[in-house]
Amino acid sequence: MTPDVAPGSPEDAPADPEAVARAVCLRALTGAPKTRKQLADLLAERDVPEEAAATVLDRFTEVGLIDDAAFARAWVNSRQAGRGLARRALSSELRAKGVDPEVAAEAVELVDDEDERAAAHRLVERRARSMSRLDRTTATRRLMGMLARKGYSGGLAAAVVRDVLDGVAAEGADEALLDYDEEGALP
Template sequence: MPSKITAIKPQERRKDRVNIFLDDEYAFSLQSILAAGLRHGQELTEEDVRRLQQQDAVETMYENALHYLSFRPRSEQEMRRYLRKRGADEDITEQVLGRLKRAGLINDAEFVRFWIENRETHRPRSAWVLRTELRQKGISEEQIALALSDLDEESSALNAARRVVSRWESLDEETFYRRLLGYLQRRGFSYEISRRVADHLWDAMEAQKGTALNERALPDEHKERNSKEWE
């Protein structure tokens, strides 16, 4: 038997939601946008109520998903796990994911590009580490292989090393190598790549030190030469 809407009242704490009263009793709440099509005196069947509550659950989860995306892009699997953790059933999860995909907000190919570029810019990692991270986020092996095919690991390792090498400029050679090799290998780079990068940076530092010593010596040489000219 249908029930009649006897009141539609805005919630005090959440202005975006309203409480629906059927036959003078509180029945359920809805987002205001969904309640816009309802009117006082309208009759609702049990099926109507279930449909409205389902739509409300989808809208609520969609808003949660947008909030989750506001921090950074997400893979499809990340979003799926998040929605299920928030209590969405399979049907609601698929509806929300469908809307996000149609809006271009969930796209695994774009997510992979974002992830690798972000790592390269802020926290360079080896291909092995990147592959592991992307697998954990549900990215397919095919997409991972394609995205990593152009990765220059030695360049990534050099980029990572340059961020910290200034800390160790005053160290002796053995300590410098031990610390830099350990730093790079903890980020997944092979010993061979780490060693080549360490060799390059050590040689560059030594050359720079030699140049600095020569520049400091030049004034003394000029001073001695000028002194002899005045004798």
């Protein structure tokens, strides 16, 4: 009797290491794009011999199934737009994914200074609304910390936080003035 193995799983494949490597890579690429290093690590975890892994990874790269440059561009677009990450954080994440530093640098160049500043501004505006009851020093410290964790430089973070908090303070003053009638008394 055969052991309980799901049909089409790598264990079901012939003992050919390249066939196992192909099956593992195809299954991994079905869910989401992966870098060459991520796939190499996965093959190493599955005890695929290095030579077979390299052959399959080379072939997948040749036919375009593995494209670290495309992966890096997509990652930068997604993470910058969705999470508001700064270039420094994006570079760090790409390095952790095994993307070549030059390829990562090219992808991160897609984010210019204005994109980065606008993303920081959106993040701070969104978060500042929930901090209306905090004193300015505490709000500044928390907002600066949030931006630092997302990879923003101290100078940019300070400028954006100051701009947003000044705007919030001005809005608050305008609203307070609306609470008074023409003679300066509360209605």
